[in-house]
Amino acid sequence: LRQKGVQDINETDSQKQLNEIRVKLLGKKGPITEVLRGMKDLTPDERPKVGAFANEIKQDIAQAIETRLTELNKVALQHRLQHETIDVTLPGQPVKTGTPHILNQMIDDIEELFVGLGYQVIDGPEVETDHYNFEMMNIPKNHPARDMQDTFYITNELLMRTQTSPNQARTLEKHDFSKGPLKMISPGRVYRRDNDDATHSHQFTQIEGLVIDKHVTMADLKGTLEVLAKHVFGEERKIRLRPSYFPFTEPSIEVDISCFACGGSGCKVCKYTGWIEVLGAGMVHPNVLKNVGVDPDVYGGFAFGLGPDRFAMLKYGINDIRQFYQNDLRFLHQFQQEA
Numbered sequence: 001l002r003q004k005g006v007q008d009i010n011e012t013d014s015q016k017q018l019n020e021i022r023v024k025l026l027g028k029k030g031p032i033t034e035v036l037r038g039m040k041d042l043t044p045d046e047r048p049k050v051g052a053f054a055n056e057i058k059q060d061i062a063q064a065i066e067t068r069l070t071e072l073n074k075v076a077l078q079h080r081l082q083h084e085t086i087d088v089t090l091p092g093q094p095v096k097t098g099t100p101h102i103l104n105q106m107i108d109d110i111e112e113l114f115v116g117l118g119y120q121v122i123d124g125p126e127v128e129t130d131h132y133n134f135e136m137m138n139i140p141k142n143h144p145a146r147d148m149q150d151t152f153y154i155t156n157e158l159l160m161r162t163q164t165s166p167n168q169a170r171t172l173e174k175h176d177f178s179k180g181p182l183k184m185i186s187p188g189r190v191y192r193r194d195n196d197d198a199t200h201s202h203q204f205t206q207i208e209g210l211v212i213d214k215h216v217t218m219a220d221l222k223g224t225l226e227v228l229a230k231h232v233f234g235e236e237r238k239i240r241l242r243p244s245y246f247p248f249t250e251p252s253i254e255v256d257i258s259c260f261a262c263g264g265s266g267c268k269v270c271k272y273t274g275w276i277e278v279l280g281a282g283m284v285h286p287n288v289l290k291n292v293g294v295d296p297d298v299y300g301g302f303a304f305g306l307g308p309d310r311f312a313m314l315k316y317g318i319n320d321i322r323q324f325y326q327n328d329l330r331f332l333h334q335f336q337q338e339a
């Protein structure tokens, strides 16, 4: 029995079969249990001998089962490990990562340029007061210039800012000129009741710029704008300065960049002029300085307000501003930034 049992145990290669053998040999109905049960019929002399012998066989079989079970478990584990091996030579599955929005990339790029030139970056509220958005910028109530920027009003006094220019007044009010000149840029979202078309959106971005010191001239403004245009568009892109009008600058200019879509000869995107307006600028109006308690006879400077949307359109040849706000991933992923 012992020999046959141990042989069966060693020959089996399934855990299930091993369990069946255990039940068969050692279970309640097995031969050993039967022998032990029959002990009562033996003589007192025979009993310890038979008992010891039966227990010895029982132990040997139990030991053999134990050993075989360990072996089978090991084999099963090896089999599983082999099956689960990762084939590192298989091509990986690409992971789609996000990227800063193209407008944010444009704003970051321009911010970096100006921070390098010693400007500080200022934030301001998108829900603005009439006071800062218009009055402090030399546009009193009922001034015809209010029509230039059709406004989303929330209440009589609260509105969605139509420009980043109110941040000029906000920073000027706080600036301590005894500590040095003011040089700041202020990027952010602005809102206007403009009809959406290829180059106009009712919500777009602006970057305000302001420099106030004792001897700032129009030549400083022109030089700064040229550095900006070359930084963003490269040397070859043509820029054009035109006289213009803003209530908060005198004199005022607008800057156009040659149109990407038609190479200068004119097309629908640039209303057949060959140029696209990208920013307004000028020398800060004395009234703006007076409004914040700065003496215009001592201090002066320039300001500009540029449209990163138009900058990005021109740089990347995007012929519809609405693309920036539709969040089509096929569009946005074209501007994936290297990690």
Ligand code: FA5
Binding pocket: 149, 162, 163, 164, 165, 192, 194, 199, 200, 201, 202, 203, 204, 205, 206, 246, 248, 249, 277, 278, 279, 280, 281, 282, 303, 304, 305, 306, 307, 308, 309, 310, 321
């Ligand atoms: C202004 O908003 C002035 N605050 C700019 C300024 C600042 C002038 C400081 C002088 C001194 P304007 O309305 O032209 O100006 O807008 C400035 C720029 O914003 C435009 O050149 C254009 O690039 C962009 N812009 C204006 N309206 C829209 C629009 N609806 N959609 C997209 N971009 C626009």
